[in-house]
Structure formats: C-alpha cells, structure tokens
Amino acid sequence: MKFPTPHTLLQIAKLINCQFIGDDNFPVLGMNEIHVVESGDIVFVDHPKYYDKALNSAATIVLINKKVECPEGKALLISDDPFRDFNKLTNHFKPFKASNVSVSDSATIGKNTVIQPNCFIGNNVVIGNNCVIHSNVSIYDDSIIGNNVTIHAGTILGGSAFYYKNRPEGFDQLKSGGRVVIEDNVDLGALCTIDRGVTGDTRICEGTKIDNQVQIGHDTVVGKKCLIASQVGIAGCVIIEDEVTIWGQVGCTSGITIGRKAVVQAQSGISKSLQGGKTYFGYPAEEVRLKLRELASIKQIPQILEFIKSKK
Numbered sequence: 001m002k003f004p005t006p007h008t009l010l011q012i013a014k015l016i017n018c019q020f021i022g023d024d025n026f027p028v029l030g031m032n033e034i035h036v037v038e039s040g041d042i043v044f045v046d047h048p049k050y051y052d053k054a055l056n057s058a059a060t061i062v063l064i065n066k067k068v069e070c071p072e073g074k075a076l077l078i079s080d081d082p083f084r085d086f087n088k089l090t091n092h093f094k095p096f097k098a099s100n101v102s103v104s105d106s107a108t109i110g111k112n113t114v115i116q117p118n119c120f121i122g123n124n125v126v127i128g129n130n131c132v133i134h135s136n137v138s139i140y141d142d143s144i145i146g147n148n149v150t151i152h153a154g155t156i157l158g159g160s161a162f163y164y165k166n167r168p169e170g171f172d173q174l175k176s177g178g179r180v181v182i183e184d185n186v187d188l189g190a191l192c193t194i195d196r197g198v199t200g201d202t203r204i205c206e207g208t209k210i211d212n213q214v215q216i217g218h219d220t221v222v223g224k225k226c227l228i229a230s231q232v233g234i235a236g237c238v239i240i241e242d243e244v245t246i247w248g249q250v251g252c253t254s255g256i257t258i259g260r261k262a263v264v265q266a267q268s269g270i271s272k273s274l275q276g277g278k279t280y281f282g283y284p285a286e287e288v289r290l291k292l293r294e295l296a297s298i299k300q301i302p303q304i305l306e307f308i309k310s311k312k
Helices: 009-016 048-055 082-093 288-299 301-311
Strands: 002-008 019-021 027-031 041-045 061-064 075-078 156-159 164-167 170-173 179-182 193-195 201-204 279-281
Touching: 002 009, 009 019, 009 027, 009 075, 009 082, 027 082, 041 048, 041 082, 048 061, 061 082, 156 179, 193 201, 279 288, 288 301
Parallel strands: 027 041, 041 061, 061 075, 156 193, 179 201
Antiparallel strands: 002 027, 019 075, 164 170
16 A cells, blocks of 8 residues: 655654654655565564564565664664554555445446446445446445446445454454455456455456355455356465466465466365466365375275274
C-alpha cells in the first residue's frame, strides 16, 4: 500500500508516537507485508525469529520491538507493539468509510455493465465495460474489476483478511487496507468470497474461471486461465501460476506456490508447494500415480498380516 503522498520518518514516528533510528527526513512511501515489500515501504516485525528476514528484506523502514543495529540505507521505528502500530498506520491511511447508498458516488462503472438489484458497490470501486454483476453481490471499497467480468449472485469481494494476533484478552485482528483486483474475462460463481490484501492486492488474473462457493484468502494471486471448482478453500499469500486446475473441495495451506499447469484432483489437501505440469491427489497432495500406489498398498495390509499370522 502506497501512501497518497510521501512522508518522512519523523512524520510517521509522530503518528504512532514511537522512537526512531535514522534521518528525520528519511523517505517513507508506503507500508506492506514482508512478501510484497519494496524500497520505501514499512514492514513490521515483533518476534526475534523473524528479525533477520525483516531487516534484510526490500523494505527500507522496519517497525520493530527492539533496538537493533540498523542496516545501512535503512531506518528503524522502535515500538513496544509493532502489530498495534501497524494497525494505527492502516487506520490513518486507509480508514473505514461508511457508505449509505447501494452504489457509492465515488465508484466508476464502465459502459454496458449491468448491475442487478440488491448489490452493494463500495467507495472507489472501479468496474470495467461489459460486465454483469448479479443480485446480492457485495464489492467492498477500492476493488478493481476489469472488462467482460461476470460475478454471480451472493459473491463478496474485499472482506477482511483472516489474520489475528493472540493476546491475553483475546484475538486482535490485523487491519486490512489492500484491494481485490479481478482482471479481464474472469467469471466468478455464486457465493464466492475473496478477501482483500492486508496491504497489497488479492488478484485473480485474466481468463480465470471460478465455480460456486470458493474461498480465496488475502494476498493470494491466481494466475491466468485457471479453473477452480466448487468448495475449494485457498488460504492467504498463495501463488497459483497460470493454467492450473483445482477440482472440488480442495484445501490449500498458506504461503505456498502451485506451479503452472498443475492439476489437483478433488478433495485433496495441499500442504506444500507443488511443481507445475503434474497431477496431484490425496492428503498431503502428492503426484497421483504415487498416491494411488500407496492406497493400493494399504489395501494389501490385511492380507499381509494374515500371511504373517499363518506362518507363526
């Protein structure tokens, strides 16, 4: 997430009332999670296990809960609670804005686009040309919809990321200030839910077709010309490369990559990254020929036990 205008390190430190290490005028251009940071961004870290990853990332400003040696060319914001202060910055730069109308005055709707009754189109939403948005669709603030997109009834774009910190008093949610981006020629089935990025984009790329009742988590990128069947659940920060096929009721853990032209058969569970160009099945999902041989071997276990018993 880039700020509307560049800020200085001093200005950001005053916003969250924290100490800093670096020049007062050190440029701060935005804020992002670790997997999408760029030069000029703030990244936060609150556990020693991840200090090195944050300090050595592309981010040039690190919001951290301990004074450490500042890498050359970077600046530090020292906070007793980086999670809380990252939320403060999100609330400052991307505050929630209520909308009391079905289609926000700040939304842009393209030519020949049809919006059926009972839809909600939020603030700063952009919808391209020749789209059909069926009834009871909700498109939250800042979402971008391309041309020739069809969205079926009951689908929700832009819900908050499922991202929480466990505190003694209960779970504390990391605020979401990112977007959902749907590129050209995408079809979304009924009752799908696609969460916005925490600070970046959740993106469905050109030509992808998604069936009913599919959940896609925050900051996930689905490539071009993918097919995703009903009741698939994809966690946050997943990269699905082009022309991947995922059949019904597949579950996918966070932070992994599914390679180009991979096929994942129904009711599989994806627990690690998968290479492209192969077909997978089972839990954990493995190449289908290997998995089927394993299942065949398991069926033979009773016979093997009976054979062993007969030899005693």
